[in-house]
Amino acid sequence: MNVSQKYLPIINELKPFIYTYSDNLKNYNTQVLSDLKIFDPFNHEHKNFFKRIRTLDGLCFGGADMGMDPWVILDCAIMPGAIFGFGIESARASDEVLSLFSLTKEDVCFIPFSIFIAIPMGNKTHWFAHNLSSLNSRFTKPYKGLGLLTKLFGIKTLKIEKLIGATQWNNSSLYIHTKLSPLKVLNPKNPVHTHSNSFIYESVYDDNYLNSILEENTTLLDFDYEISSEDDSKISMLNEYVKDGKTITIVNTPIRDGAGLKLQIKESF
Ligand SMILES: CC(C)(COP(=O)(O)OP(=O)(O)OC[C@H]1O[C@@H](n2cnc3c(N)ncnc32)[C@H](O)[C@@H]1OP(=O)(O)O)[C@@H](O)C(=O)NCCC(=O)NCCS
Numbered sequence: 001m002n003v004s005q006k007y008l009p010i011i012n013e014l015k016p017f018i019y020t021y022s023d024n025l026k027n028y029n030t031q032v033l034s035d036l037k038i039f040d041p042f043n044h045e046h047k048n049f050f051k052r053i054r055t056l057d058g059l060c061f062g063g064a065d066m067g068m069d070p071w072v073i074l075d076c077a078i079m080p081g082a083i084f085g086f087g088i089e090s091a092r093a094s095d096e097v098l099s100l101f102s103l104t105k106e107d108v109c110f111i112p113f114s115i116f117i118a119i120p121m122g123n124k125t126h127w128f129a130h131n132l133s134s135l136n137s138r139f140t141k142p143y144k145g146l147g148l149l150t151k152l153f154g155i156k157t158l159k160i161e162k163l164i165g166a167t168q169w170n171n172s173s174l175y176i177h178t179k180l181s182p183l184k185v186l187n188p189k190n191p192v193h194t195h196s197n198s199f200i201y202e203s204v205y206d207d208n209y210l211n212s213i214l215e216e217n218t219t220l221l222d223f224d225y226e227i228s229s230e231d232d233s234k235i236s237m238l239n240e241y242v243k244d245g246k247t248i249t250i251v252n253t254p255i256r257d258g259a260g261l262k263l264q265i266k267e268s269f
Helices: 005-013 022-027 044-064 070-078 095-100 146-158 174-180 207-214 232-243
Strands: 015-019 037-039 082-089 110-120 127-134 162-168 183-187 198-204 225-228 247-257 260-268
Touching: 005 146, 015 044, 015 110, 015 146, 037 044, 044 070, 044 110, 044 127, 070 082, 070 110, 070 127, 082 146, 110 146, 127 146, 146 174, 146 207, 162 174, 174 183, 174 198, 174 207, 174 247, 183 232, 225 232, 232 247
Parallel strands: 015 037, 127 162
Antiparallel strands: 015 082, 082 110, 110 127, 162 198, 183 198, 183 247, 225 260, 247 260
16 A cells, blocks of 8 residues: 555554454555554543544534533444544644543553444445534644544544535535545435534445555546535535436535535435
8 A cells, every 4th residue: 555645644643543343444455554453342441532532523623512411422322333544643643632532641542533434224235424523623733634544544443435425515525535435425405413504415335446545546436517515505506416316416526615625526326
């Protein structure tokens, strides 16, 4: 696996981890990256790591009213699926990182910097993308591609071929989701999500393509038109198209457009 220079600090300086029910591990590929740290929800010694996952989740999602309660992390993430991420031993953490987690130099522990959570779905073919978080925006010196590589290596480790996820039309995570695959929009306007501008997408992954992303060796796809994440009437129109049986796919990465994003759409029947 060749990795572009841009992403090497993540591979060289951070450690991958997985937090899952131990019986799930036999179905995962724990050898994708060397030195994978394994956390177990039944192990009392791992309880404080669980608390640090909650701190990270609060830092990334608390403001969006989407922070997870402990039982949600256990029932809807660790037991049925897994949390995959990158982190660092506290001995190597900067003062900035220690302060984010309210730790001191005397605390000896592992600190999560990013998480990707996926859960297998009842249709037996797809996984659901439950969470993607990265602390990059809190760092003076961010790890370029931390969110991207967290999702990419989470997909490889959990052996995910098809993924369904929910996000908002203006969410910056779209820079990441669209890099990993085109997004087929299954439900352009979801009626029940906490945030009304949410849509549901499907991704199908190809391992060779994922490797080409790591090498930064991908090409742009053709598109039919662009829409703005702020244009609710266009999004309602896409909702009608999908109801009528049209396939709507977001291709390529978004372009920043004022407060929102400009997204490239490919249509087909
Ligand atoms: C969204 C999130 C996961 C991004 O993590 P990150 O580690 O900062 O992102 P990466 O460094 O991997 O960025 C990957 C690419 O996306 C781009 N990108 C990421 N966030 C961006 C932003 N806010 N504005 C513009 N570009 C952005 C990066 O520039 C990079 O593109 P490039 O390689 O072409 O330069 C992180 O900001 C986060 O945790 N947000 C809060 C929680 C959330 O909304 N999660 C998504 C739920 S669906």
